[in-house]
Amino acid sequence: xxxxxxxxxxxxxxxxxxxxxxxxxxxxxxxxxxxxxxxxxxxxxxxxxxxxxxxxxxxxxxxxxxxxxxxxxxxxxxxxxxxxxxxxxxxxxxxxxxxxxxxxxxxxxxxxxxxxxxxxxxxxxxxxxxxxxxxxxxxxxxxxxxxxxxxxxxxxxxxxxxxxxxxxxxxxxxxxxxxxxxxxxxxxxxxxxxxxxxxxxxxxxxxxxxxxxxxxxxxxxxxxxxxxxxxxxxxxxxxxxxxxxxxxxxxxxxxxxxxxxxxxxxxxxxxxxxxxxxxxxxxxxxxxxxxxxxxxxxxxxxxxxxxxxxxxxxxxxxxxxxxxxxxxxxxxxxxxxxxxxxxxxxxxxxxxxxxxxxxxxxxxxxxxxxxxxxxxxxxxxxxxxxxxxxxxxxxxxxxxxxxxx
Amino acid sequence: xxxxxxxxxxxxxxxxxxxxxxxxxxxxxxxxxxxxxxxxxxxxxxxxxxxxxxxxxxxxxxxxxxxxxxxxxxxxxxxxxxxxxxxxxxxxxxxxxxxxxxxxxxxxxxxxxxxxxxxxxxxxxxxxxxxxxxxxxxxxxxxxxxxxxxxxxxxxxxxxxxxxxxxxxxxxxxxxxxxxxxxxxxxxxxxxxxxxxxxxxxxxxxxxxxxxxxxxxxxxxxxxxxxxxxxxxxxxxxxxxxxxxxxxxxxxxxxxxxxxxxxxxxxxxxxxxxxxxxxxxxxxxxxxxxxxxxxxxxxxxxxxxxxxxxxxxxxxxxxxxxxxxxxxxxxxxxxxxxxxxxxxxxxxxxxxxxxxxxxxxxxxxxxxxxxxxxxxxxxxxxxxxxxxxxxxxxxxxxxxxxxxx
Numbered sequence: 001x002x003x004x005x006x007x008x009x010x011x012x013x014x015x016x017x018x019x020x021x022x023x024x025x026x027x028x029x030x031x032x033x034x035x036x037x038x039x040x041x042x043x044x045x046x047x048x049x050x051x052x053x054x055x056x057x058x059x060x061x062x063x064x065x066x067x068x069x070x071x072x073x074x075x076x077x078x079x080x081x082x083x084x085x086x087x088x089x090x091x092x093x094x095x096x097x098x099x100x101x102x103x104x105x106x107x108x109x110x111x112x113x114x115x116x117x118x119x120x121x122x123x124x125x126x127x128x129x130x131x132x133x134x135x136x137x138x139x140x141x142x143x144x145x146x147x148x149x150x151x152x153x154x155x156x157x158x159x160x161x162x163x164x165x166x167x168x169x170x171x172x173x174x175x176x177x178x179x180x181x182x183x184x185x186x187x188x189x190x191x192x193x194x195x196x197x198x199x200x201x202x203x204x205x206x207x208x209x210x211x212x213x214x215x216x217x218x219x220x221x222x223x224x225x226x227x228x229x230x231x232x233x234x235x236x237x238x239x240x241x242x243x244x245x246x247x248x249x250x251x252x253x254x255x256x257x258x259x260x261x262x263x264x265x266x267x268x269x270x271x272x273x274x275x276x277x278x279x280x281x282x283x284x285x286x287x288x289x290x291x292x293x294x295x296x297x298x299x300x301x302x303x304x305x306x307x308x309x310x311x312x313x314x315x316x317x318x319x320x321x322x323x324x325x326x327x328x329x330x331x332x333x334x335x336x337x338x339x340x341x342x343x344x345x346x347x348x349x350x351x352x353x354x355x356x357x358x359x360x361x362x363x364x365x366x367x368x369x370x371x372x373x374x375x376x377x378x379x380x381x382x383x384x385x386x387x388x389x390x391x392x393x394x395x396x397x398x399x400x401x402x403x404x405x
Numbered sequence: 406x407x408x409x410x411x412x413x414x415x416x417x418x419x420x421x422x423x424x425x426x427x428x429x430x431x432x433x434x435x436x437x438x439x440x441x442x443x444x445x446x447x448x449x450x451x452x453x454x455x456x457x458x459x460x461x462x463x464x465x466x467x468x469x470x471x472x473x474x475x476x477x478x479x480x481x482x483x484x485x486x487x488x489x490x491x492x493x494x495x496x497x498x499x500x501x502x503x504x505x506x507x508x509x510x511x512x513x514x515x516x517x518x519x520x521x522x523x524x525x526x527x528x529x530x531x532x533x534x535x536x537x538x539x540x541x542x543x544x545x546x547x548x549x550x551x552x553x554x555x556x557x558x559x560x561x562x563x564x565x566x567x568x569x570x571x572x573x574x575x576x577x578x579x580x581x582x583x584x585x586x587x588x589x590x591x592x593x594x595x596x597x598x599x600x601x602x603x604x605x606x607x608x609x610x611x612x613x614x615x616x617x618x619x620x621x622x623x624x625x626x627x628x629x630x631x632x633x634x635x636x637x638x639x640x641x642x643x644x645x646x647x648x649x650x651x652x653x654x655x656x657x658x659x660x661x662x663x664x665x666x667x668x669x670x671x672x673x674x675x676x677x678x679x680x681x682x683x684x685x686x687x688x689x690x691x692x693x694x695x696x697x698x699x700x701x702x703x704x705x706x707x708x709x710x711x712x713x714x715x716x717x718x719x720x721x722x723x724x725x726x727x728x729x730x731x732x733x734x735x736x737x738x739x740x741x742x743x744x745x746x747x748x749x750x751x752x753x754x755x756x757x758x759x760x761x762x763x764x765x766x767x768x769x770x771x772x773x774x775x776x777x778x779x780x781x782x783x784x785x786x787x788x789x790x791x792x793x794x795x796x797x798x799x800x801x802x803x804x805x806x807x808x809x810x
Contacts, residue, residue, distance in 0.1 A: 014442045016433025017614050019424045023447070028421025037419040039454070040447035042428070049444070209422050267679075267700075273686025274672075274679030277700045281678025284754055284788055292706040295672075295682045295698035297691070301740050305697065305710070335706050349689055383689055 001144060002038040004030045005061040007053060009068035009078065010152060011044045022067045022150075022157055029161060031207070032177060032220050033169045035063050045069060047077040047084070054085035059143035063169070068152035070135035072117045078149055079121060086140055086147075088123040092116070095127045096136040103134045128167065132159035139168065177220040178231045181244040183392045187215050193237045201230040212385060213392040243399055250395040251279040257402045258289040258339070265398075266337035267293040268306055268327040270318065271345035271361055275391040291335045296327065306330030317356070319344050321373050324362040332366045339402075340366040341394050345376075347386045361390045365398050372401060406549060407443040409435045410466040412458060414473035414483065415557060416449045427472045427555075427562055434566060436612065437582060437625050438574045440468050450474060452482040452489070459490035464548035468574070473557035475540035477522045483554055484526060491545055491552075493528040497521070500532045501541040508539045533572065537564035544573065581629050583636045585622045586649040588797045592620050598642045606635040617790060618797040619655075648804055655800040656684040662807045663694040663744070670803075671742035672698040673711055673732040675723065676750035676766060680796040696740045701732060711735030722761070724749050726778050729767040737771045744807075745771040746799050750781075752791045766795045770803050777806060 006027055008020045020042055027037040038061065043049045050069070057064050069078035083090050097119035104111040118135050121127070125138040128148070133156040140147045148168050150157045161168070182190060187210045194217065198206050204221040219234060221227040235242060244253055258265055267276045277293035280286055294305050299318055302308040307330040308323055316322040324344045332340035345361025352358035359378040364371060374397060378389045411432055413425045425447055432442040443466065448454045455474070462469050474483035488495050502524035509516040523540050526532070533542040533553070538561040545552045553573050555562045566573070587595060592615045599622065603611050609626040624639060626632040640647060649658055663670055672681045682698035685691055699710050704723055707713040712735040713728055721727040729749045737745035750766030757763035764783040769776060779802060783794045 013429075014432055014445065015436045015612065016429045016431070016442070017612070019426045019429040020445075021424045024418075024421045024424040026421065027419055031420045037421070038449070040419065040425075042445035042447075044443070207420065207422070264703075269679070269682075272683075273691070273695075274674070274682030274698055274700065277679030277702075278677075278683050278792075281700070281702060281752075282789060282792065286678070287702060287756070290678075291703045292710065293679055293698070293700035293702075294710070295679065295686070295700070297682075297686060297698075298669075298696045298740075301697040304741075305699070305739060334710060335703075336709075347686075351692070384687060387683075387687065 001059070002061050003036040004038060004063040004065060005057050006030070006037050006040045007050070007064065007066040008040070008042045009045060009050060009066065011075070013042050014044045022152070022154055025154070025158065026065045026067070026161070029165075030063070030065070032205075032218070033165070034222075035169060045075040045077055047081045050078065050081035051084040054081060054147065057147070058085065058145045061145055064145060064147040065150065066147065067150040067157055070118065070137070070149060070151050072115050072134075076117075082125075082140060082147070082149060083122045086122055086124070086142055090120045091123055093119050093121040093125060093127060093136075093138075096121055096138070099127070099129055099136050100134050103130075126167075128160055128164045130156055130160050131163055132156040137164075176222075176224050176227050177218055178227065178245065179247050180217045180219070180231075180234060180238060180242055181247070181249075182215045182217065182238055182241040183213050183243060183250065183396055184241040185215070186210075190215055190217065190238060190241070193239070194234060197230060197233045197237050200233065201226050204230040206234075213389045240400070240405065243396055249283075250392060250399065252283050254395055254399055254402070255280060255283040255286055255289060257399070259285065261402075263338040264289050264291050264336075265339045265341065266291045266331045266335040267394075268331035268340060268342040269293060269295045270297060270302070270327070270343055271347045272343045272387055272391045272394070273297065275387055276341060276343070276394055279391060279395070291337045294331050294334070302327060306334070319346055319356050319360055319362060321362055321364075321375065324364040325366075325371055325373055328364040328366040328371065338368060339398065341398055342366075343390055343394055345386070345390055347383045347390075349383060359386050361386070361393070363390070363394045363397055365394070365401055367401055372397065406464070407466050408441045409443065409468040409470060410462050411435070411442055411445045412455070412469065412471040413445070413447045414450060414455060414471065416480070418447050419449050427557070427559055430559070430563065431470045431472070431566070434570075435468070435470070437610075437623070438570070439627075440574060450480040450482055452486045455483065455486035456489040459486060459552065462552070463490065463550045466550055469550060469552040470555065471552065472555040472562055475523065475542070475554060475556050477520045477539075481522075487530075487545060487552070487554060488527045491527055491529070491547055495525045496528055498524050498526040498530060498532060498541075498543075501526055501543070504532070504534055504541050505539050508535075531572075533565055533569045535561055535565050536568055537561040542569070581627075581632050582623055582625045583632065583639075583650065584652050585624070585636075585639060585643060585647055586619060586652070586654075587622065587643055587646040588619045588648060588655065588801055590620070590646040591615075595620055595622065595643060595646070598644070599639060602635060602638045602642050605638065606631050609635040611639075618794045645805070645810065646801075648801055654684075654688075655797060655804065657688050659800055659804055659807070660685060660688040660691055660694060662804070664690065666807075668743040669694050669696050669741075670744045670746065671696045671736045671740035672799075673736035673745060673747040674698060674700045675702060675707070675732070675748055676752045677748045677792055677796045677799070678702065680792055681746060681748070681799055684796060684800070696742045699736050699739070707732060711739070724751055724761050724765055724767060726767055726769075726780065729769040730771075730776055730778055733769040733771040733776065743773060744803065746803055747771075748795055748799055750791070750795055752788045752795075754788060764791050766791070766798070768795070768799045768802055770799070770806055772806055777802065
């Protein structure tokens, strides 16, 4: 028998209104749980198409994960298709009924008789409580195939999978996992560095996911002892581009450290245009340590709001070590922050020259003990990516400083 | 025969390393071109699985769009699978060879003999030049089914579809389209407003795509006359939430208008934390009109950097009409801008109160003729969405002002 088949249903998927992120989520989970996905299928709200797919899958795949079509309206056809494919009638399931009623009670909303349709499940269904919505999920088994039917809204689907993961996966217990988040190096360089680690720990699965300007490396193993040893080796193999071993983002990690140490931060941004400040203030609780920012896009603003001497701008240029350090010192003083981050660079596509090509970015961080400066060249990427890479590099520099690395 | 079958290939898709955005892109295009997608399949880099899928599809679907597996490495198996399914051998295609060689010449890179594998195509293949990469796309026809094989990297796939759209779609010519972009109203409200327009123009297809905080409405028709009439009716039905009829984003539209009128802009941001400035500076050429921004997250910064009187903060609070207007006036003066946008609100999840719940946001726009203020309540959405909705609302208010609406 093959590993898993993932089916996503919904007319909106076939119209291309959205990409099937549920499929990718489930595929990654199957991979981690040791039942790799062999095929994915996307079909409309179509009872016959689903019944045919399920009939073909019974006895061929260990696991079928099917999402969508569990709602109360007429285009929600999943239970009828399951009934046809498994050759069993629908019946009102008392546990599912209780869950639907309870969910409406919690929300203080009136329930129409039509909502009870969600409690009509195929005979033999094992109900999986949905902690995030009204549609109960359920599981069927036949000819060695376990088929799980999940709600379509991603937040509900993920909540059901989280709660019932050990009931759903045939092995019962999944492997332990460690997620290492990195920035500043591409996926292929990180893969190269990890090669000896992968060779030394054949029992640990290593997977890479790039989401610019970040790469996440996931280690997973059913046995926690080699997993922990592998984690230590991986941390030293990856080196300085690693910024999180607990899933936190760069900005979350930084807000956490600043809050813990009662330090405040301000930014003076030119090429990043406010993105660093935006990333920091997305984190709940940012107001405890973020003082504010000055986006000095125009050179006159660098002088008037940040005190960058006109002569520095004239002789060294806006994109220079001298300017970016003066920007950091200026915002540190004017916004009374403990730490200040400044950026100045050429995001492109225009504005570059032979000695300062597009992608040239200077970053400075002022802190109680001094000032740190670095120059970067983000070449071969577009404007949006230069801006994103600059913001990540600035946060990473500051984090390293806070951690004395 | 059924409409279209979309096949995406690649082991990384089955591992859940990424969602299949190519599939969604192609499905939307098929929908727009009048050959709706009937099913999508995602398989690994697996010659037999692809050959089986293609054999089943020939004679059943009008159009098959298959992406991935056209590269030069051993896991690129598409051409061999096509050869099996269509029952024709591979041969070195002279046109494809010339394109591969030309592409390497342009990039100034050496070509290894292995790259010539990309020019080995099934007999009968019609080559579709790939303007963005080395792998030539191609098209096969059998039993009324047209099958198109596309490169996997999204930028290459989209470039091939753009260039060859009229060759690929059986109708030869696609319908004309109009995209109306809106913000400030949900999809269901817009659908309701559009209902009489949809009824009046049955020959015009209307589709909706929500991407918070925006909704795009696409009108398409093979006949431009009703399409144009429908566009006019739709514009008046949608009302003030419409901001673009030419595909431009809010920020692009605003940078365009400001540049045209030689006006400059600055922002004073509290709850949006720099997002408005970030969105404006993402637009190439923003430096012609963006002076900069002050992110005044801390109240002391609202006073020191923006000149908001301490008494206003004490008596009216940071989240008030008086504060946000003073912020806008302050940044307008200090950064010497023609137009200034200010935001102050409670992004949540904490910080709200009974009379100022989380989601309360004040926005002010200072312009040469005066000052405009509005209060918004973005309730029932999370912190990230409150911030995104506030930034969109601020840009929309400013655009309306620039357009005298």
